[in-house]
Amino acid sequence: MNEPYDPSAFPPLAVTVDLVLMTVKDGRLAALLQRRGEPPHDGDWALPGGFVGVDESLDDAAQRILVQKAGLTEAWLEQLYSFGDPGRDPRMRIITIAYFALLPADRLADALNDRDDLMLAPVGPGAALPPLAFDHGDILDHAVTRLRGKLDYAPVAFALLPPRFTLRALQDVHEAILATTLNKPAFRRRMIDKGWIEGTGEREAGGAFRPAELYRVSMQGRNPAAD
Structure with a gap:
């Protein structure tokens, strides 16, 4: 015979969602941080996050x-x-589910201008991150490792670019994420061979030299979540 369910026999448990929102700013990979306004870790920097409601899905909580x-x-x-x-x-x-997003820097500009509890902090080698609340440093490290691992097999970097971009801009994004310098001819050949980009027949405006060709994401490259 089964014993009756006794909720007092189980310790309290909650679920949160934390967001790792990353962009490229001034040639560096950066993450959005928020200063906490309540204990614990009052005044410390953390990833934006919150508790999941009882009747709320994880995805709805993240949004x-x-x-x-x-x-x-x-x-x-x-x-x-x-x-x-x-x-x-x-x-x-408390168990937290971390979500990850790449955003162009201008998508974050309004929030950064309107609120003094948000900042973009460079991440990666040589970055001087402030102490982070909870285990958010580990979460951020995991996200950076995940992003770098996906670059070669999933077209995630295009989330950081405008609809039309140069190969130089595409390489700049990859170099910022990887924190290294890439061989220009090899990088361009690899990007074209993957079939993720296609020429537009247009060239960028201005410049003292021959304007660079503009590219766009091809149909094959339109799934940033591909595994």
Whole structure:
């Protein structure tokens, strides 16, 4: 005979969503951070996040937090990983689901201008990140590693570019994410061979030298979440 369910026999447990919103700013990979306004870690920097409602899906919670914390109404969000170390939060047992997004820097400009509790912090080698609340440093490291690992097999970098872009701009984005310099001819040949981009027949305006050709994402390259 089964014993009756006793909720008091289970410790309290909550679920949160944390967002890793990354962009390229001034040639560096950067992540959006928010200063916490309440304990624990009051005044420390953290990834934008919040608790998942009882009747709310994880994806809905991520979209709600995107609006509330970053002022963005829409963005491509990919579920990154779950983090559940029992001691990660001093309040209670809290499991967080991290979501990951790439956004052009201008998409974040309004939120950064309107609020003083948000900042873009460079990440990667040589970056001087402030101390982060909870295990958000580990979450951010995991996201950067995931992003770098996807660059060669999924067309994620195009989320950081305008609809028409030069090969130089595409290489700049890859170099910022990888924090290294790439061989120009080899990089361009690889991008074209993958079939992710196609020429537009147009050239960029201005410049003292021959204007560079403009490219766009091909149909084959339009799935940034491809595995």
